[in-house]
Amino acid sequence: MTYQFNTMNDRRGTNCSKWDVLESKFDVPSEDGLAMWTADSDYPTAPCVLKALQDAVDHGVFGYWTDNSEYHKAIQWWMKSRHGWDIDTDWILTCQGLGNAIALCLDVWSAPGDRIVTFNPVYHEFEFKIRKAGRVPVQCPLKRDGDTYDLDLDTAQDMLDGTEKMLIFCSPQNPSGRVWSREELKQVAEFCARNDLLLISDEIHHDFIYPGHTFVPMDVAAPQIRDRLVVLTAASKTFNIAGQKTGNMIIPDDDLRAAMAQRLRSLDYSPNALGLKMVTAAYSPEGADWVDAQIAHLMENKAIFDEGVNAIPGVRSLPLQSTYLAWVDFSGTGMDFEEISRRVRKDARIAPSPGPEFGPGGETFLRFNLATQKARVVEAVHRLQTAFADLQ
Secondary structure (H helix, E strand, C coil): CCCCCCCCCCCCCCCCCCCCCHHHHHCCCCCCCEEECCCCCCCCCCHHHHHHHHHHHHHCCCCCCCCCHHHHHHHHHHHHHHHCCCCCHHHEEEECHHHHHHHHHHHHHCCCCCEEEEEECCCHHHHHHHHHCCCEEEEEECEEECCEEECCHHHHHHHCCCCEEEEEEECCCCCCCCCCCHHHHHHHHHHHHHCCCEEEEECCCCCCECCCCCCCCHHHHCHHHHHHEEEEECCHHHHCCHHHCCEEEECCCHHHHHHHHHHHHHCCCCCCHHHHHHHHHHCCHHHHHHHHHHHHHHHHHHHHHHHHHCCCCCCEECCCCECCEEEEECHHHCCCHHHHHHHHHHHCCEEEEEHHHHCCCCCCEEEEECCCCHHHHHHHHHHHHHHCHHHC
């Protein structure tokens, strides 16, 4: 089947958070700027998802929803068939996306003033949500090793004072695209057990894994820590349906799950029925075929981007193991971040995500979203090479 990954579209003027804030947020002109920041894709979702939504529209009645069993079975099938993870459908609690899930975890299992651990650079919303909840971020550094990042648990251990409550962990890692090995995941689990930390494992990018790498769910790598493990998953990045605000907290431990379920009941929370229909359709053999085709498209995009960007002296796009988010280091140019950002935003008219937002280690980086049409990636490379042409 032919999919529409390279069909050009215009998302401007649709209340699209990715494209409609170019001027207000980045000072990039809206008429010809390129939005390469927030992590959603620019092409339509899978045909099977669109059909499920169209069937619901054709039915025409959008009343109360009563049965989540098919949705839960679809998640169970997807985790087993795509990731080798056997889960019980009873483990699944639904939330309004993973941002909401992180906020709920902070609410249920910590208190204002508590210290919350992250390994940085990492997805900037971790810190934002920790601070918004009145908690204190403890930003432990990852160790840069050439083109990749390693855990630095000795340094992390030295930064703890014994009052920390949880670790919010990103697997695969955003922004670097690092796929953690089974042994590394075990080390993270042991670190949490040793320090009595609840482990919140955000695994939202787990479907974007490139050849030569294998994603291992935390629960598969370290089932011995189920009494302190909450795994967060969603179809939102994989199928570009983040606006449906449908995510999952997969919690094997009965006591942890009961505590979260009680909090959801106290908030009178129930999931979005259309979101459930879309995810159920996505987590299917048809959806899997579409994801495989998307991976092939992303591999082409990242090859074009990496070759072009790495031709700029002093600039290095780290090779991706996962995700569609290129993590680009400009430190070799000798420029400060203000000058780097000015050239990219004003001269190239591109809006990427600023590296400093990802915490310590991101000071000279920008993150570029490659989940778009190939023509836009080619144009972005041309603009970046022109903006830094004096370095040639």
